[in-house]
Amino acid sequence: MKYPLNLIAILLSSVLFVGCSKDDIEGTDDGSGTGGATNGITISNSTITSGTAEGNTAKGEDSEDLIANSTFSTTVKIVFGSTITITNPLENAGVTITQSNGDVVVQSTVSEVAYELSGTTTNGSVKFYSEKKFELVLNGVSITNNDGPAVNIQSGKRVFVVVNDNTTNTLTDAATYAANATEDQKGALFSEGQLIFSGNGTLNVAGKNKHGIVSDDYIRFIAGTYNVTEAASDAIHANDYIIVDNGTFNIKATSDGIEADEGHIIINDGNFTINVLDDGIAASYDTDTTIDPYVVINGGTFNITTTEGEGIESKSTLTINNGTIIINAYDDAINAGKAIYINGGKIYAKSSSNDGIDSNGTLTVTGGYVIAIGARQPETGFDCDNNTFKITGGLLLGLGGGSSTPTSSVSTQNAAVVTASVTANSLLHIRDADNNEVITFLAPAAATTVLYSSAKLTTGKVYNIYSGGAVSNTTDFNGLYLSGSYTGGSLLKTVTQSSKVTTTR
Template identity: 60%
Template sequence: MKYSNRENTPLAFRGQLILILISLLMLASCSKDNETVEDASKGASVSIDSVSTISTAIEGNTGKAENPDDLLANATFTSTVTITYGSTITVDNPLAGKGVTVTESNGDVVVNSTVSAVAYVISGTSTNGSLKVYSDKKFKLTLNGVNLTNNDGPAINIQSSKRAFIVLADNTTNSLTDGITYTASDTEDRKATFFSEGQLIFSGNGSVTIKGNYKHAICSDDYVRVISGTITIPSAASDGIHTNDAFIADGGTLTMTTAGDGIQCEEGYIIINDGTFTINVADKGIAASYDTDTTIDPYLTINGGTFVINSSAGEGIESKSVLTINNGEFTIKTSDDGINAGTFIYINGGNLYVYSTSNDGIDSNGKLTLTGGKIISVGAGSPEEGFDCDRNTFKITGGILVGIGGATSMPTASVSTQAAVIVGGGTLNQLIHIESTDGVEALTFQIPRTYATMMFSSPKLKNAQSYKIYTGGSVTGGTNLNGLYTSGTYQKGTEVSTFTMSSLVTSVGGSTGPGGR
């Protein structure tokens, strides 16, 4: 990984195609509860078998953003300054006259430091107070049961370009609130309740609640990394977390409700390795934006985690460059595209449910490659699509994929290795069931909205095999993932059509098209 001349700040590496061989072969896990197939005229039942697929190759970005300097365990802090808020403010500063000055005026505390290895611990309550830090060196700031409200500016304002380790002390609850308006400042950026010019790295096992009345709740003009801790943003006038260079998450629990974006990186990249995210926003849920500086690649990579994203007017997850999902649990409900990328989407694993009320479910403005996972992508009516890549290459090599909408992009047979079928419409809450003529189930799915076109791909679809399509019926003893049944017994409804997989991509109804951007 490359770094800039600031204190080990990671710059984005290109979100290009990476091919990593994995020694695991495709696995098939089958439920054997009922292997007997009866004649359809006698109300036949068919067992539903779960299929788990692991791709033999992961395509896209697998970067973990590993940087040992971001780990608190690799830093040493030898002096501690404590600040306790209350009706009076108490300061214990062993470095007074030795490089650290702490001043206070009307509840606002200002720290100036020129020395290394300093830790600060803040606690107590102030209904109109704040903390501002100027530091020439990296430092640690522990929130140890502090409740700060600043009526005319940020609650915490770090005017330092150095790394700040923010520790949420174990078993503590903390809260930060800023003012609706800020007093004028000619020289300093102040964009959030918790603002920093430098890197913010959150850890610890405590919690903090941050309200963003003026603009963002958390903002760094460098990058934000969340390693652990619970961060709750009950409201923000703009973004929940806003960064300039990068956002990285390795864990933690983040819950936010905002009038802007949930997590936005303005000029750089996003890597999420793990964590639990509940994001309710008006605009984008998670977004890596474009910068005119071509050395910055606004890619977005998710390697794991649990995501519940609801957007009333925007997109769920967006990258202006490459978007890669390698694993994770996703429930995304949006007005605009559920998942969108500017140049390329790779999905290699995970369980994804994506539902757009007015646009595409998954939309790549360039290529789209699906190699694994269980993906249900729901788009709106024509011309919106479940899977949309604007007639660019649509490659399928693995996974269980169901895309419904007004139309679908056509998988590219010349590069795909897994079969797909495109079928005509269905209605809300109706069961659709596809099985081979010799009685082996391929799909059992409860339709989440009325649609004109469905694209289905699975390793259960076999070349030259003939299939029957049923609608209605019922499932007993079953479990489903967002309507996709992975076990149970299907009691047959009405047979509506048959088809034979005569090519890698077979169309028996519905429509294909470029879709919207």
């Protein structure tokens, strides 16, 4: 969420720990100092515990979205070029096609029609009016329109967009549209109805006026490669919901990368590279009694960068069940209005000016690798205000100017929140008094508070926190070392895990 930083500083300047419950338990600070580390500490973070998953497990299955369950028995072909060639077997049977100055208009009253687009135009478009659902095949087409959308679907019916295998297709709209008082036209590829994308080809989209790919209903991606090279607003935008089953997405936008304006987002798989000004992925409608704008990530690989906004945002709940997620955000890296549930995956959530992971309600972690990097005080690695922070599994590391404290009455895995001076671009290493490694991490930014939790923390044991040193023969996830050997380093602090949740100041 975006809050005035000066107001936050005034209200919270004296606060280091933001408690998530009233049952925090103070631990024992056994002092700090410097000293050499024992050589050859084995790093073995590859195995983590997992509690019972919580939150949303929806995948958004809908048999009506499968093109195999629909029949399109007749194909109409439109080939762009110096002249436009149209092959219309239904010319006298319900499909009328007109063209003027490079713009093609299709009007259809019949079902089971596929429209195949190919060829190139630098000043043209295609518009559809259809009373029935239809198939739109992109077969190596390049359309640039100088006064509106490249593809404009003025139909509220389901449209199956097939990006043909081994083809590259390009859609570019105009920066300024010709006025139209009666019809919406909101992006390079616009539809009043549902859009379902499939096929293993490539679609390049440049949204110079507003959005790149946009529906006033919902959008589903089943397969394909989608490169939104620019968008004056959102790269991919739906009024209702967005579901991604698979595909490759390379997205740049002046506003959001993927936004469901009044609905939810479900991502089951896919590869996402998102570089945007505002939010990377957002279910953005403010909650009320009828709309629940949740986000569910069941898998996929994500690399999200924002220059002003949040990485992943839900105005209601956000659930991460699996996936590899790397976020470098200006605002909160991960944010939800009501609750965040993390059940698995590998997550790196870093904010340069706000919290790493911020829930305005509850925060629950049952599994996965979860790294949360916040900015200076009062910003935190993990933040859930004064609500429940439940940990039942996983490996957690939070760095920032403060931290919410896990709720001991509902957590089943030990955790500690420690005041320690962490140096930017230096190793942070925690191990027990028997030299068994807990966490080794290359900190990307300076911090004054460390939260860590893992199955390796045992009540009654003493743990030493080191800074610096070196690692060798390693594998890592964005600075979290999963194997190898740690040597050297200077002792920052010694902490006794005296209870389920230990805090030291």
